[in-house]
Amino acid sequence: MEVDAGREESEGRSVQLSDEDKGKFLLQYVLSRRGVCSERALAKALKALECDGEQLEDGEAEAQVVEMVGRLNVRLSALDYKLVRQRDQLGAWTYAYVDVLPSEDTKLATPLTIEELKYVQWCVREIVEAGQEVVEAQGTKSVVERSVDEALAQSRSGQDGLNAEYDSKSLRFRVSYTAGARQLFQSDALGPLETERLLTRLCQLRWLYRTSEGQFGLATRALAELQEYLRTQYTVPICTVCDEVALRGVKCQCSEGAWHAPCFQHYVAHVSTACASCERPVLEAIYMA
Ligand SMILES: [Zn+2]
Ligand SMILES: [Zn+2]
Known part of the structure; x- marks a missing residue:
């Protein structure tokens, strides 16, 4: 016993x-x-x-x-390392282990050769610039777009309902901060084989994500390591709710208002159904697919 x-x-x-x-x-x-x-x-x-x-x-x-x-x-x-807490590309809180030592150009914890680094910078530009092109939101919706629709549907049933003149529960236009494989193989910095290998590696490291249609976008690690680079080198959407770079979710036509999908859900349910900057109704906003 x-x-x-x-x-x-x-x-x-x-x-x-x-x-x-x-x-x-x-x-x-x-x-x-x-x-x-x-x-x-x-x-x-x-x-x-x-x-x-x-x-x-x-x-x-x-x-x-x-x-x-x-x-x-x-x-x-x-x-000189840090676990950075930030929204991943879908807007969920995520931690990324990054190097915090400042280096002159792109600050990356991911070890890359000079050529690879050049290529990555070029990729980032292609991806960010692709996000400028606004198209009609036709065809299959992405996960993000569906959760935006859900937020819109929920908000109209609440007290802070959306303007009744809008019948549709979805947005009319979309942008996509992604670049296709064909596009990403057109760099001078790397040959096709090296490009293929690097893209695969960057996806494994969750630096890039790849959609089922073969489009590449910036994933968690890129957002963690490049947060400052993106803000200083480019005009990228910054989330109204959490103040981080948002490349997927919703953005207002004025480009000042932007939201990650979960942040958008919070915003339309508890804050407003109009953009805080220009007061346009959120139903006139644009998906960031
Ligand atoms: Zn946010
Ligand atoms: Zn606006």
């Missing part, structure tokens, strides 16, 4: 991790996912580490992740 009780106690102790250990596990978890991990996945991992994790609410677990990452960053700063 006594032996059993003793063993139980020591087993109980062995799964009791200190906050520091949990922090280390979280960092390892992010690194094992090529340095990019959603907050939701981290919260789930944290719950798995807690012996009473099942009792932890999702919101609480996410708040704990934010707190732990804050403490981790104090230690990582000595090594």
